[in-house]
Amino acid sequence: MIQTAAMICLGIGILFNTLGVIGILRFPDVYTRLHAETKMTTFGTIFLALGVIIYAGWMLSGTNDSQYLTLAIHTAIAVIALAFTNATGSHAIARAAHRSGQLPDPSVVDRLAEVKSRD
Amino acid sequence: MNDIFFIAIAVLGLLILFAALRLAIGPTAPDRVVALDTINTLVVGGMILLAVYLGQTIFVDVAIVYALLSFLGTIAISKYIGGEL
Amino acid sequence: MIEIILHAFILTGMIVSAILVFKFKDLISAAVAFGLFSFLLAIEFYLLQAPDVAIAEAAIGAGLTTAAFMIAIRGTTKTEGDEA
Amino acid sequence: MIRLLATAIAAFVAYLFLTAGSGTIILWSESELIIGCILAIIVGIASYRIFCRTGSVRMANPIRLILLPVYAIIPLFIEMARANIDVAIRVITGNVKPGIVRVNTGMKTDLGMLLLANSITLTPGTLSVEIDDATKQLYVHLINVPDELRDKKVVEARELFSFFNIPGWIRRIAE
Numbered sequence: 001m002i003q004t005a006a007m008i009c010l011g012i013g014i015l016f017n018t019l020g021v022i023g024i025l026r027f028p029d030v031y032t033r034l035h036a037e038t039k040m041t042t043f044g045t046i047f048l049a050l051g052v053i054i055y056a057g058w059m060l061s062g063t064n065d066s067q068y069l070t071l072a073i074h075t076a077i078a079v080i081a082l083a084f085t086n087a088t089g090s091h092a093i094a095r096a097a098h099r100s101g102q103l104p105d106p107s108v109v110d111r112l113a114e115v116k117s118r119d
Numbered sequence: 120m121n122d123i124f125f126i127a128i129a130v131l132g133l134l135i136l137f138a139a140l141r142l143a144i145g146p147t148a149p150d151r152v153v154a155l156d157t158i159n160t161l162v163v164g165g166m167i168l169l170a171v172y173l174g175q176t177i178f179v180d181v182a183i184v185y186a187l188l189s190f191l192g193t194i195a196i197s198k199y200i201g202g203e204l
Numbered sequence: 205m206i207e208i209i210l211h212a213f214i215l216t217g218m219i220v221s222a223i224l225v226f227k228f229k230d231l232i233s234a235a236v237a238f239g240l241f242s243f244l245l246a247i248e249f250y251l252l253q254a255p256d257v258a259i260a261e262a263a264i265g266a267g268l269t270t271a272a273f274m275i276a277i278r279g280t281t282k283t284e285g286d287e288a
Numbered sequence: 289m290i291r292l293l294a295t296a297i298a299a300f301v302a303y304l305f306l307t308a309g310s311g312t313i314i315l316w317s318e319s320e321l322i323i324g325c326i327l328a329i330i331v332g333i334a335s336y337r338i339f340c341r342t343g344s345v346r347m348a349n350p351i352r353l354i355l356l357p358v359y360a361i362i363p364l365f366i367e368m369a370r371a372n373i374d375v376a377i378r379v380i381t382g383n384v385k386p387g388i389v390r391v392n393t394g395m396k397t398d399l400g401m402l403l404l405a406n407s408i409t410l411t412p413g414t415l416s417v418e419i420d421d422a423t424k425q426l427y428v429h430l431i432n433v434p435d436e437l438r439d440k441k442v443v444e445a446r447e448l449f450s451f452f453n454i455p456g457w458i459r460r461i462a463e
């Protein structure tokens with residue numbers, strides 16, 4: 001039962017990671033690729049970690065070995081660090097791309113370029 | 120259960136190769152940085168799963184260090200591209 | 205036996221990324237490809253059950269070397285072969 | 289002094305998380321606790337000027353600290369799931385209408401801006417591109433610009449999210 005839950009979490013994580021990679025291969029410009037990258041791979045990795053945490057909890061209740069507690073906590077810390085650094089890193093890439101003069105290619109509205117051209 | 124972890128790791132390895140395709144063909148430097156960032160995230164996920172597959176809890180620490188430090192390279196490249204370094 | 209598949213993936217990726225470092229004329233792209241090479245090398249060390257080496261490779265190869273390359277590229281021209 | 293204490297306690301809590309399950313005093317062994325105290329004091333002396341830069345200890349309030357994980361688990365996670373399904377559909381169909389809009393945040397502090405920018409990046413099909421420090425406004429890239437947002441000069445942050453009032457939550461946590 002718990003094993004099935006862990007398997008479902010792993011499956012969802014792999015599915016979202018796959019869609020994220022397809023997204024960065026398929027989308028037309030840097031900004032839309034960043035959407036695919038930063039959201040979908042972070043979400044997928046959260047689900048992978050959730051699967052690992054469920055597995056560790058199951059093993060902890062079965063064997064009562066404290067290394068599974070360490071496994072669960074360290075996985076959670078790694079994922080929290082990953083979520084923060086991914087969001088900040090994608091913000092840095094988007095800002096750098098816009099400053100280097102790469103405008104969003106198919107775009108319906110671009111308020112930032114309007115402000116920059118006025119200066 | 121271990122087989123399932125192994126399948127997940129193998130799929131992540133394939134995904135890393137596909138993301139490297141974007142790194143190879145990406146027309147501009149920001150595209151390549153996006154691909155590198157994707158690979159970072161996938162590698163951290165793969166390291167967590169590998170730690171479970173190999174049964175070595177201490178290996179998850181590598182994933183923590185990796186998640187915190189791979190960010191440094193992304194920030195340095197972005198600062199250079201944006202002309203702030 | 206089953207881990208040979210993983211080793212094959214990672215070593216293929218390492219060879220491809222090393223060729224990319226050699227091929228790119230844009231120096232930023234070459235630095236990014238070198239970052240990919242470091243990542244794959246770290247995960248290969250990890251697979252060979254050497255987590256301490258993997259930590260060192262991740263810290264130095266992926267983080268600090270890329271930053272040092274950026275500072276070095278700032279002092280030169282942006283693409284290979286330019287006469288400044 | 290209070291800044292040093294806050295930094296040392298934060299470092300000690302982080303150390304406790306990293307070494308959980310090592311011994312018998314609840315979860316930790318005696319030597320880990322002693323080493324943790326010494327390291328926390330050294331880290332506190334070395335980095336309190338960076339960690340508590342402004343001197344305000346507003347975040348030490350326990351209600352805010354409890355509210356932060358609650359915010360991360362319930363509203364942020366549900367918004368993330370909705371955004372991911374939306375982007376997944378766009379990956380498959382390839383139907384995008386991207387654009388950059390200007391968003392009025394209404395935050396007053398740097399921490400609020402950080403949390404809001406990160407939440408915007410992680411949630412609803414949006415990505416923060418540039419920040420305007422003087423007016424506290426964000427320039428946000430949307431993967432699909434709705435028609436009613438296209439003609440507005442400045443968009444309120446609340447209009448980007450669908451189920452929860454994320455800016456209100458962040459204001460309650462960080463300000």
